[in-house]
Amino acid sequence: MANPADRPDPDLPTPNLEPGAEEVEELEDINGDGEEEEEYEGEDDDEATAAKPQTREDAATNRIRAESLFRRMGAAPVPVRVHDVIVKGNDKTKDHVIEAEVDVVRQATTLQELLEASKVANFRLQALDIFDSVKITLDPGPPELPGTTNVVIKVVEREKPLTCELGAFTKAETRSSSLEVSAKYKNLFGYGDNWDGSLAYGCDNSAEVGLGMYLPRFRGRPSPFTSRLYLSTQDWLKFSSYKERALGLSLGLLSTEYHDLVYTVAWRNFIDPSRMASRSIRRQLGHSLVSDLKYTFKVDKRNSPLRPTRGYSFISTSQIGGLAPNKATLRFLRQEIDLRYAVPLGFYRAALNFGVSGGIMFPWGSGYKSRASSVPERFFVGGNVSPVCSLGGPSALWGFKTRGLGPNEPRREEEEDQSGDTYERDFVGGDVAVTAFADLSFDFPLRWFRDRGIHGHVFACAGNMAELSENKYRNFSAPKFLETFRSSVGAGIVVPTSLFRMELNYCHILKKQEHDRAKSGFFLTFSTSS
C-alpha cells in the first residue's frame, strides 16, 4: 500500500501570492499533468511510464520544476494553506469519520508541515483498519485563491470486512497465557466501528466468550470507545477450591498512548462444586456485583516486550470497586505498580533486566477493617509465565507454581488418603504483594542460535505476600514480611516463537515457606507480550 504523503507531489505549483496569467496557465497545465502524477504516485514506475507517454520536453520541464520546488523547500518553509479536504471512495464509511482522522492537515501552514501532517493522517486512517488502501494527494486550490491546496483522500474500503484471527495473549488478571480465536467484522455501520466475537481458552482452565465493539470516536471525543460483553469462567478448584463465573460488560472510556480508563460492571458467582474449600473461601461463595473503575498509566520505552535489552517501562494501575449504591457491590481499593529497566551490556546482545512490582488492596465502606477482601481481587503470585514478560503488577516467580505461595488455609478435612495429586490447602491470596527480579540475557556464541533468536538467561527473583483485611493488618510487620520473603535463582534457554516466548529453565529455590508449592528443577514457561 503506497503512502503518497511521504513523497511530495512534484507537480505542486509554487505558491505565489499574486499569480499572473502565465502562472495560472502553468497551474492548469500542472493540474492536467497532476492527475496523471497522482496515479503515478500510487503505482509502480513501470506502470506509470506505460500509462501516459510524455514528451521529452514535458518530462524535462517537470523535473526542473520539481528540483526548483525541492530547493525552495530545503531553503525555507514554503507557505501554503489547505483550502479543502476532499474524500473519495467511501461508499459506506461516513465522511465525518474520515475527516476527523485527517483534521490535522488543516492546521498545516507550510508545505513541509502539510507533508508531515499527511503522513500522520494516512497512518491514522490505516489504523482504523477498515480500508484496504489509503492514498492522500495534494491538488492545487482554486485559481482565485493562490497559495492554497486541496487535500484529496482516496480510500478503498475493505472488500472482505469479515476476518478471523488466532492469537496468544497474556491476561494480567489471570497471570497466564490464553489462546484466542476471534471473528471480526469491520465497519459494520460505516462509523469505523469494529465488531468482534471471540472465544478464549487459557492455560489455567479459564474460558471466555465475548462480544466486543470498537468505535474510533464517540460523540466527537478524540479517544476511541470500546465495549465488551463477556461471559467467562475460571477454574481455580485445584489451587483455591473455587470456580468463578462472570457475566459482565466493560466499557473503555479512555484509551490513549499512556492512559487507559475502563469501567466494568459484572455479575460474578463463586461456587465450590468439590465442597472442599477452606473457611475463607467458603465465606465468599455466592453472587456479587462488580462495579469498578480502573485507570492504567503505562509508559513502555523498552525496545522489545519479549526480549527487552534497552529501555524502561512503568505501569501504575489504580482500581476502585463498589461504584453502585447497593452495599452488596464489591467495595475495594487496589493499586499496582510495576517498574522495569533494561541495561545493555554491549556484548553478545547481553542485557540486564531489573523489575520490581508491588500491589496493595483493601476493602472500603463501613466495617472495612474487619471485612474480608474479595478473593479474585487479591494478589496471587506464581505461574507458568516469565516475570520478564508479564507486565503489570506482581505476577510470577520462577520456580513457584500457579498460586503457589502466600497466605493459605487448610481445606475441609477428608479422612480418605489423598492420592497425592490433590492439595490439602487453599491459597487464598494476599492483600499486599511485592516481587522483584533480575535477569541477565545473552546470545549464544553459535550463529545458528543467534539467527533464530534463541538465547540464554540467568535470573534471580524474590517475592512475598501478606493479608491485611479482616483485622490481619494488626499482625503485619515489615521485619516479619522481609523475613518470610521467598526467593529463587536459575538459568535457562529462551526460545521465541511467533506466538509466544518459551523458556526452559532450571530453578533452584533458595527460600520458601511451609506449604509453598515450589521445588527446584526444570520448568517450562510460556509468555506472550501483555
Next chain:
Amino acid sequence: MEGDQETTGFTLVTRKPNFDLPTACPNCLPAYIYLKLAQLPFELAFNSTFPDSDELPYFENGTYVAYNNEDGGVIEKLKKDGIINLDSPLQSLPDYLALKALIVSWLEEALTYELWVGTEGISAPKIYYSDLPWAIGKVLFYKQTYMARNRLGITKENAEQREKQIYKRATEAYEALSSRLGEQKFLFEERPSSLDAFFLSHILFTIQVLPETSVLRCKLMEHSNLVRYAEKLKSEFLEASSSSPSPPLHSFPSSFSRKSSKPKSKPKTEKTEEEKKFKKRARFFLAAQFLAVVIYLSVMGGGSSNELEYEDEDY
C-alpha cells in the same frame, strides 16, 4: 458475605435473620433449632449472597464441615458423624418413621409450594435477596421459582390438581400431628428430637413468614395446640439468652470419630501404582511431542521475528 467472630468452636452458617426469626430461611431454621434443642453452644454466621445454594446451612468446626446437600442434610450428617444425635433412643419407635415422613416430605413440600407458588414468592425477597442488587435478585428469584416448580412436579396441566393434593396432604398431616402431640411438650415423650426441630421450624416459618392470606397458614392456625407447642418451645429454646449457661443435654466430644464422607461428586477409582506411572509417562510424552513441534516451528520459522528485533536494534 459477612464474617463471623473468630472462633475455633462450632459455627452454623445460615441465611440472614428476618421476620423475627434467627434465620428466615426454611432450610436453615431446622438445623438452628436442632442445635438449640441439643443446647450445643455455637456461633451463628450468615451468608446472604448465595440464595440458590443447597449447601446452606452448613456446620463447621475447624476443618470439619457438614453441608446440607450431603448425607440427607446437616442434621442427618451430624447424627451420622456422632456430633449430636437426639434421635438415637427414638429411632426404634414404630411411629418415628411415619411422623418423619409426614414432616420432612408432606409438610416440607407444602411449605415449598406455599412459599414459591401459593403466595407467589411474596416473602422470598426478604429471605433471600435483601443483600443482593435488585437485578441479580430478580433473576435468582425466577430461577428458584422455576426450580421449586420442577421439584414439586408442577406443570401447567396439573397445577390445580397438584395444589389440591399438596393442601390435602398438609391438612391431613396437621391433623395427625395435632392428635399425636396433644399437649405434650415434645413429639416423643419428654425429650426433643430432630422431628421437633423440623416441625417447630415449619410452624414458626408458616406463622411468622408467610402472609396472613396464606392458605397453609390458615390451615395450621386451626390447630391451636400446634401453635401453643411452637410458642412454648420458641420461648424456651430460641428466645432464651444465648449467654445463659444451661447444662447441655449431651456431652460433645472435642475430637469425634465419624464415618468419612465423600464430598467430591465424581467417584474415585482405585488406581494402581502402575496406572499412575503410566499416566505420568503419557503426559510427559505428549508434552515432549508438543515441545518438539514448537521448537521445530520456531527454529524453521523464527527467522522473521529475529529480523524484526534486529531492526529495532538498528534504531
